[in-house]
Amino acid sequence: VKASSMLLRSLAAASVFAAACIAAFAATPPDAPVILIQNATVLTVTHGTIEHGSVLIKDGKIAEVGASIKAPSGAQIIDGTGLFVSPGIIDCHSHIAVDGSVNEGSISVSSIANIAEVLDSDDISIYRDLAGGVTTANILHGSANSIGGQTIVIKLRWGQPAAKLPFEGAIPGIKFALGENPKRSNFSIPGRERRYPASRMGVEETIRGAFTEARDYKNAWDTYNKRTAAGEKNLTPPRRDLRLDPLVEVLEGKRYVHSHCYREDEILMLLRVAKEFGFKVRTFQHVLEGYKVADEIAAAGAGASTFSDWWAYKVEAYDAIPYNAALMTRRGVLVSINSDDAEEATHLNQEAAKCIKYGGLSRDEALKLVTLNPAIQLGIDKRVGSIDAGKDADLVIYNHDPLSAYAVVQKTLIDGRIYFDRQKDIAARAGLEKEKKTLLDKEKAAAKKPEEKKAEKPGEAKKPEEKKPEEKKKPEDMATMPQAGTDGGAQ
Amino acid sequence: VSFNRSVRAVLFLSLLYFAASSSAQTPTPTTYAITHAKLVTLAGPPIEDGTVIIKDGKIAAIGASVEVPAGAQVIDAKGLQVSPGLFDPVTQMGLSEIGAVGSTVDSTETGSINPDVVAATAVFPSSEHIPVTRASGITEVLSVPGSGGFDSGGNRGLLAGQASAIHLAGWTMDEMQIKRSAAMVLNWPTIATRTFDFATFSRRQRPYAEAKQEYERQVNQLTDVLESARHYAQAMGHGGPSDFERDVKLEALVPVVRGQLPVLVFADRARDIRSAVEFCDKQKLRMILAGGIEAYKVKDLLRSKDVPVILRPVLTDPDEEDDAYDRILSQPVELTAAGVKIAFASFDNSFARRLGQNAANAIAHGLSPEEGLKAVTLYPAQILGLSDQLGTLQVGKVANIIVTDGDPLELTTDLKYLFIRGQLTSTDNRHKRLYEKYLNRPKP
Numbered sequence: 001v002k003a004s005s006m007l008l009r010s011l012a013a014a015s016v017f018a019a020a021c022i023a024a025f026a027a028t029p030p031d032a033p034v035i036l037i038q039n040a041t042v043l044t045v046t047h048g049t050i051e052h053g054s055v056l057i058k059d060g061k062i063a064e065v066g067a068s069i070k071a072p073s074g075a076q077i078i079d080g081t082g083l084f085v086s087p088g089i090i091d092c093h094s095h096i097a098v099d100g101s102v103n104e105g106s107i108s109v110s111s112i113a114n115i116a117e118v119l120d121s122d123d124i125s126i127y128r129d130l131a132g133g134v135t136t137a138n139i140l141h142g143s144a145n146s147i148g149g150q151t152i153v154i155k156l157r158w159g160q161p162a163a164k165l166p167f168e169g170a171i172p173g174i175k176f177a178l179g180e181n182p183k184r185s186n187f188s189i190p191g192r193e194r195r196y197p198a199s200r201m202g203v204e205e206t207i208r209g210a211f212t213e214a215r216d217y218k219n220a221w222d223t224y225n226k227r228t229a230a231g232e233k234n235l236t237p238p239r240r241d242l243r244l245d246p247l248v249e250v251l252e253g254k255r256y257v258h259s260h261c262y263r264e265d266e267i268l269m270l271l272r273v274a275k276e277f278g279f280k281v282r283t284f285q286h287v288l289e290g291y292k293v294a295d296e297i298a299a300a301g302a303g304a305s306t307f308s309d310w311w312a313y314k315v316e317a318y319d320a321i322p323y324n325a326a327l328m329t330r331r332g333v334l335v336s337i338n339s340d341d342a343e344e345a346t347h348l349n350q351e352a353a354k355c356i357k358y359g360g361l362s363r364d365e366a367l368k369l370v371t372l373n374p375a376i377q378l379g380i381d382k383r384v385g386s387i388d389a390g391k392d393a394d395l396v397i398y399n400h401d402p403l404s405a406y407a408v409v410q411k412t413l414i415d416g417r418i419y420f421d422r423q424k425d426i427a428a429r430a431g432l433e434k435e436k437k438t439l440l441d442k443e444k445a446a447a448k449k450p451e452e453k454k455a456e457k458p459g460e461a462k463k464p465e466e467k468k469p470e471e472k473k474k475p476e477d478m479a480t481m482p483q484a485g486t487d488g489g490a491q
Numbered sequence: 492v493s494f495n496r497s498v499r500a501v502l503f504l505s506l507l508y509f510a511a512s513s514s515a516q517t518p519t520p521t522t523y524a525i526t527h528a529k530l531v532t533l534a535g536p537p538i539e540d541g542t543v544i545i546k547d548g549k550i551a552a553i554g555a556s557v558e559v560p561a562g563a564q565v566i567d568a569k570g571l572q573v574s575p576g577l578f579d580p581v582t583q584m585g586l587s588e589i590g591a592v593g594s595t596v597d598s599t600e601t602g603s604i605n606p607d608v609v610a611a612t613a614v615f616p617s618s619e620h621i622p623v624t625r626a627s628g629i630t631e632v633l634s635v636p637g638s639g640g641f642d643s644g645g646n647r648g649l650l651a652g653q654a655s656a657i658h659l660a661g662w663t664m665d666e667m668q669i670k671r672s673a674a675m676v677l678n679w680p681t682i683a684t685r686t687f688d689f690a691t692f693s694r695r696q697r698p699y700a701e702a703k704q705e706y707e708r709q710v711n712q713l714t715d716v717l718e719s720a721r722h723y724a725q726a727m728g729h730g731g732p733s734d735f736e737r738d739v740k741l742e743a744l745v746p747v748v749r750g751q752l753p754v755l756v757f758a759d760r761a762r763d764i765r766s767a768v769e770f771c772d773k774q775k776l777r778m779i780l781a782g783g784i785e786a787y788k789v790k791d792l793l794r795s796k797d798v799p800v801i802l803r804p805v806l807t808d809p810d811e812e813d814d815a816y817d818r819i820l821s822q823p824v825e826l827t828a829a830g831v832k833i834a835f836a837s838f839d840n841s842f843a844r845r846l847g848q849n850a851a852n853a854i855a856h857g858l859s860p861e862e863g864l865k866a867v868t869l870y871p872a873q874i875l876g877l878s879d880q881l882g883t884l885q886v887g888k889v890a891n892i893i894v895t896d897g898d899p900l901e902l903t904t905d906l907k908y909l910f911i912r913g914q915l916t917s918t919d920n921r922h923k924r925l926y927e928k929y930l931n932r933p934k935p
Contacts, residue, residue: 124812125808127816128808128816131816131817180591185591186591291925291926291929292929292932294929295932295934295935296935309844309845310841310842311623311841311922312588312589312590312619312620312840312841313589313590313591313841314589314590314591314592315589315591315592317589318589318619319925321921321922321925321926322922323922323925323926327926327929327930342808343806343807343808344806346806346816347806347852350848350852350902353902353903354902354903356902356903357902357903357904357905358926359926400855403902403903404851404901404902404903405847405848405851405852405855405900405901405902406851406854406855406901407855408855408856425815425816426815429815432813436813
């Protein structure tokens with residue numbers, strides 16, 4: 001009912017598609033079915049590859065994995081002959097499903113802003129990434145500020161309302177950013193005064209300043225709580241500071257720091273600051289020069305989430321090498337490969353495969369870069385990241401080895417439910433096209449009527465405005481110059 | 492284990508680098524024989540166990556039973572595959588080093604009518620992009636002015652200059668050059684209601700009528716300049732240089748209006764492609780379409796007018812929210828089936844090494860493997876009129892050859908040997924050097 005009323009009101013063809021998909025999923029039974037995938041090549045990631053293997057899914061979880069599993073009665077059987085099953089892809093750096101800009105770019109400490117409050121469950125990128133095998137994504141604030149906004153881990157449950165997207169129990173994060181982006185090197189507007197910080201020196205001091213405040217604020221609260229607990233009455237509590245609250249959570253280890261960075265010096269800078277204030281850096285993001293200081297990153301227990309082969313789009317990316325992930329892995333860093341871009345996310349399996357060529361990772365090590373390793377980095381590895389009994393049934397079924405450019409996703413499952421099915425997608429196209437045409441014709445007819453009444457020259461109806469074709473939207477942290485038609489490179 | 496193997500491979504490649512760089516310094520013609528290889532000639536069925544002889548920069552012999560000449564340097568390629576090097580027909584190679592740093596960027600001239608500027612003039616032979624790109628098996632590219640990248644600042648001009656075909660090896664431009672003027676770049680104007688104002692860093696919206704007026708002004712400008720060039724060509728045909736006033740811009744357009752130089756027309760929307768095809772048809776220009784995001788909507792027109800398409804990377808999101816998620820990935824097979832000739836290009840520098848990956852993804856979505864490989868070798872050469880020299884392994888062609896341990900389009904395939912202009916060329920590059928340096932960083 002909701003979908004059909006939406007359709008009537010809809011002007012944009014986009015909503016038509018989204019609404020149709022919602023309608024399609026509304027028909028899915030709420031309980032996850034029992035599914036048995038049989039005779040597939042199962043890439044477990046944790047205990048090798050099982051040729052002609054089976055995966056049994058019950059109550060949204062992986063019930064059993066093995067060479068052959070007897071089908072329980074009533075189970076839906078998926079014949080996996082010639083197919084490959086991998087754990088769902090986990091993208092440790094994403095900006096999909098965000099309504100509007102990903103940057104609260106007006107201030108250098110924007111910890112008050114929270115991505116969780118602007119989740120957009122209708123973003124078509126959710127569906128497209130799902131079609132690329134992504135099941136979980138770390139939705140980050142942008143990199144305009146030294147201390148950016150709060151971040152959230154979601155599952156790509158397309159068709160569900162925004163409230164159902166968050167990954168239950170996942171520890172929330174906060175985005176930090178170092179280097180060219182927070183100092184706004186590539187974004188200065190002639191005649192406009194530059195914002196502090198404008199140098200890497202200032203970036204450090206912005207973070208130190210904020211944590212100095214946060215530490216005092218925490219002490220004030222700790223003292224107040226202690227005295228109240230001891231029975232003191234009529235104490236005035238410290239003034240609540242919504243900007244510092246998330247930083248206190250960082251100090252208490254309740255919120256992960258995901259820090260955008262490129263250069264070796266700024267990586268070490270943040271490790272120093274973190275040590276000074278007693279917090280941990282959970283992941284360095286991009287970290288394209290991480291290979292230069294891999295030992296230091298490993299010693300600090302920080303993770304690294306990087307690109308496969310991006311380089312040279314700005315000075316701090318000029319020493320980027322495709323061997324980064326492999327080199328850091330060999331030095332003991334926990335590494336993942338991320339997308340930072342809705343399209344890049346659709347082939348993260350391919351990006352991981354490149355690390356076999358660049359640096360000689362094993363197949364399992366490569367696949368871990370986009371499954372188990374990001375799960376560990378996000379603190380959700382007990383739930384997802386490998387094909388093990390007891391874990392969430394977040395799985396991808398490919399028609400070919402996923403560590404290849406020739407693999408096409410056939411099905412993507414989250415919580416044991418099929419959220420993407422390539423054959424169904426293809427089969428639905430003709431119907432959607434027809435529905436779109438009907439609605440557009442209806443709109444055109446409705447738009448024409450009042451026009452005709454007052455039109456001096458009938459038939460010369462106003463032409464629909466057309467959008468300029470957009471360049472491939474540049475990934476958020478890669479954007480150096482605004483592109484016509486986008487929101488200025490999300491900066 | 493594989494790590495040790497790769498370390499050894501790196502050591503081997505460094506040796507190869509030194510060998511190759513010393514041989515490059517002494518340009519004595521060397522004869523090479525690649526033996527016992529699988530030869531993917533693209534001029535016939537693959538030869539499972541064959542030999543290629545490279546002499547004086549050219550393919551001297553190729554086949555299943557070819558004699559190795561005395562004195563030839565023999566490369567036993569048992570288990571390896573020999574293919575033509577890949578050809579990336581839209582890049583800013585040598586014109587742009589670091590996109591965000593204007594002083595390293597020469598890819599776009601100011602103003603809208605610059606037919607006289609030539610990419611080859613500004614290609615920087617020492618660009619770090621060149622060795623990085625060739626290590627991915629790309630042996631030649633088209634360096635294209637006004638083709639965007641991060642640095643275009645939104646303004647690319649209309650007639651943006653002449654694209655140059657270059658080998659990805661050589662000490663100077665003269666050595667690298669395949670064809671100085673291989674195509675004239677035309678950025679087809681579009682009716683844009685949404686624009687970005689770089690002076691204020693803000694978006695601007697304007698009415699359709701205003702945008703259309705601007706579009707028509709640009710088309711008129713193009714028509715005018717081509718008309719002038721036609722008159723200019725006539726004058727040139729009738730008299731000596733002293734008989735008329737020389738004009739460098741019009742002179743550069745003479746081969747275009749004479750139909751000798753193809754026009755590389757950048758357009759993506761169906762409406763723009765249609766307008767561009769009609770315009771070029773009317774003006775009798777040889778059109779190559781570049782971009783072509785919505786080429787499938789006008790495939791019959793493209794086929795009937797014999798317009799080839801150099802496609803943007805298939806690893807690109809569809810424009811419209813209600814496009815099928817694989818709309819761009821499935822376009823190559825659709826165009827090929829409709830009889831339209833296609834080639835793939837990176838439209839970039841730092842992502843040039845994804846050329847093979849893009850072709851492979853199109854194959855995964857229905858394009859035949861042979862067509863996919865040809866779309867990054869033979870077809871770009873044909874489209875640019877260079878297939879007499881490049882694109883297949885045939886006697887007499889320039890020896891731009893790659894020797895790989897498997898399918899050259901696959902992500903995990905290693906490039907074992909690289910020949911450009913018949914020279915065994917180093918695959919060393921900035922990335923490998925940094926890798927080796929930090930691989931050997933002592934524990935702190």
